Amino acid sequence: MSIKIINEKCTGCKLCIKACPFAAIEWVKKKAVIDLDKCTLCGACIEPCKFDAIVLTKISPSDIDFPKKLEEHKDIWVFCEQKNSVIQSISYELLGKGRELADILGVDLCGVLLGENMKQEAQKIIHRGANRVYHVDSPKLKHYQSEPYSKTLVKLIKEYRPEIVLCGATFIGRSMISRVAIGIHAGLTADCTGLDIDKENRLLLQTRPAFGGNIMATIICPNHRPQMATVRHKVMKEAEINNHHRGKIIEVSYEGDTYYSRTKLLDIVEEIEETVNLTEADIIVSGGRGLQKPENFKLIEGLAKVLGGAVGSSRAAVDAGWKSYSHQVGQTGKTVCPKIYIACGISGQIQHLVGMQSSNIIVAINKDPHAPIFNVATYGIVADLFEVLPELTKKFKEVLKK
Amino acid sequence: MDYLLTEEQIMIRDLARQIAKEKIRPVAAQYDVEGTFPWDIVKVLSDSDLFGIYIEEKYGGTGGGSMDLVIATEELSKACGGISLALAATALGTYPIILFGSDEQKQKYLPDIAKGKKLAAFALTEAGAGSDAAAVATTAAKKGDHYVLNGTKQWITNGGEAEVYTVVASVDRSKGARGAATFIVEKGTEGFEFGKKEDKMGIRASATRELVFTDCKIPKENLLGKEGMGFIVAMKTFDQSRPGVASQALGIAQGALDLTVGYVKERRQFGKSISSFQGVQFMLADMATEIEAARALIYACARMIDAGVKKVSKDSAIAKVFASDMAMKVTTDCVQLFGGYGYMRDYPIEKYMRDAKITQIYEGTNQIQRGIIANALLKEKAA
């Protein structure tokens, strides 16, 4: 892979310099020059160049010598995350996408379930469209622990050779899946928002946002199997339940120290939130510095309660001590993707936007008409939130009869 | 303008700027409303070594001088002219020890001050002795190994919060200014108490309090210099510290202008940004010009002091007068450019105007400063 600028074609227009996310292009003697120490070969400069003066030579799928061994890998696997022996909804979202991909490739969709006494739950995976479930049952797998989970998954993958493995980009998924990818020397793409298949080459086309969602990158994994990807919660649609769908549950167990964990889980503490979990929520009402005082968060909480939503917060409000860190949405907090995101008194700094701009509908309430939040808002309300919020809560109450 | 700062001074500037932006700016409004002392910021300043920038290395400082202090005060004041005083007023209280302290006194007090473990304060002003510093009524009577202090100091910055106080008192009232002496008094000394905390118009994050001495016994080792030198200690201290007040004024003005430039670029009237109006542009240009002129004066003066020039009274008075008058004018104009919003407490700009006012008043009112300038001028002519 290499990049170069064809000097004869470069007009010195500087468009590539603006496009470079890594400030790797300089303007020297009226021509663009790439600083190869800074360049990451991301290719963001290719499209803006109107003169085709930048050439990025990269591996295109058709150039790839397709090693035979790769063909030994078949099927699409979904790691089905469970907590307290209940399968998490992210797993059903992955099964929904997985089914689609499996149908394109003409392979089976399989779930992988680690836990204790979860036969009943395993059946649910089948009802969501899986042809098989690999079920590993052990009291030592009851709760997630990095080592037993990743070791077990590595063994399963080595034994049954899937060609694609999907996993949620959750606290569990992100902690485990990288260890698995290292263990089997597989390619792993994090936080995909789009998954597709290049049928001819049997490649998983993994599209993910980079640089705070302002660039999208499509990534492939040509020479390693399985192709592994994590997907954020709420990005894919859940698979429908079909109680007539049939499939096989394959019980697997491993000997020796596979389930052994050097770390010990001593306690699980669930913090009682006034409303629901942020990343799970379909509706989030968020407050920022515009609330002026911590007490005013009750306006946010009031609306969230009526809507059955969760309470979010900007970093400013968290740093001011108005809300705990677990509520923070944005770059250094959580990334959320609800159906509706209502931002109240949040100006919309880039750090906040990257955490919520993929929400389906964004409502922004802010006094300042120039607040950047309005650039991403589906519905913008330029008004005093202290007037609008009580009114809005009242109206929703009436409509929802709460 | 490039003032060709040393590498170390650039580090001080960048560090103070970062503290101002990340730590002070977010809390400035709250401290202004509550009027409480910013101990959390003092902690940040001490962890960052800024309390030692004007103190010799052998006493735990980083060996800089007036110029270093001026740079730091300016940067901190951009975010809050009140909070920056925790440092600037400590320097004021420390200068008498630096200028007139014995090696023992320096060893005893400077390292803790340089580390920011202890704050200092300078106590001259009294109810009846403000601009007329020679009219000090607090007395220090020598009794054996001790002096016994009686009297009340007024409007003492860092009062109550500081651990180390340099106090001017009269050992012989009949001698007037020549009967004064300066003493180091530690917080917690018996007979040394604090009066009420003042509710001020501006610089509300700084503590301003009365110091009350009632038969307060202090060891004679705490005398700075000699008996009778009190007034000289005070005047020499002010010569040193005036660029500090001036830089506080400078920082306040620059902070206000920075906010204002941002505002006028965003604010739209008649379909365009108000920054496109020449009337607004001229105001911005005038403000920038005056700020730069003040900065040049202050830096020149601070460098004179650091170079060891003895006669700096006139020049430091000029810097103080010019910078503080400039700050008052600039902040008033900034409020003007914010229009109605500028008058509202929801917006940060009116605070700058309130904070600026004190710089024309304290550490010698601007009228007194003009007196010093004129006096020097006339003396020069006479000679």
Added chain:
Amino acid sequence: MNIIVCIKQVPDTTDVRIDPETNTLIRSGVASIINPFDMYAIEEAIRLKEKFGGRVTVLTMGPPQAEEALREAVSLGADEVILVSDRAFAGSDTWATSYTLSRSIHKIGDYDLVICGKQAIDGDTAQVGPGISSHLDIPQITYVKKIEEVNLGPENKHMRAERMTEEGYEIIESPMPCLITVVKEINEPRLPSLKGKMRAKKAEIKKWEAKDLDLDPDLIGLNGSPTKVVKIFTPPPRKKGQILEGDAAEISQKLVGLLKNEVI
């Protein structure tokens, strides 16, 4: 207690704004900073050192200019800093990056704890930390929000930490050496000190190239990276929104009408 902190230099987004016309980042003059999550990692390491003694070594893999990030680490209190930099590492994905860093840590040798930020703000993958622990075959605790206890006794060296989860947190005990990744909640990073900055100016930066590390050349850089980027594009801009006008009651009425179907 010897601690290794892995950091990454990333573009600073603090002053970045979005161009409303093109909906892209305005990046002109964007400076480089230490990845914010790594600042919590450095701070935690320094706090642990202040409490238990030992050394803090800060490690980064990146281009030569990442030296700046390492100098900042010194100004914050790092004892030793190492820049792992070589053209051969260019194009590394998370697999190759974690491999290269793990080989560097192996070379450093004597350590009790490796700390990483939970993820970098430019890539957001959160894969390198767990990747390193896997390569080193040491236990890990991800998303640590508090270290409850560190026991450095001659036998059974271990630590206990709170690991953040979606619902709250878990309390996990791990033998040492181990690797942790940290979240923002764990501490408030200090600012550099003046004396630290002076030290940083003069600090010696160790520089390691591929030849200095015991590496399998097939596992580094582009060759060692299983994933390849085939396409980069700007996402379709969000559809232009609609501003709701009127008084509070009218606006609320409109919005309720617009959202009703979604909410029920």
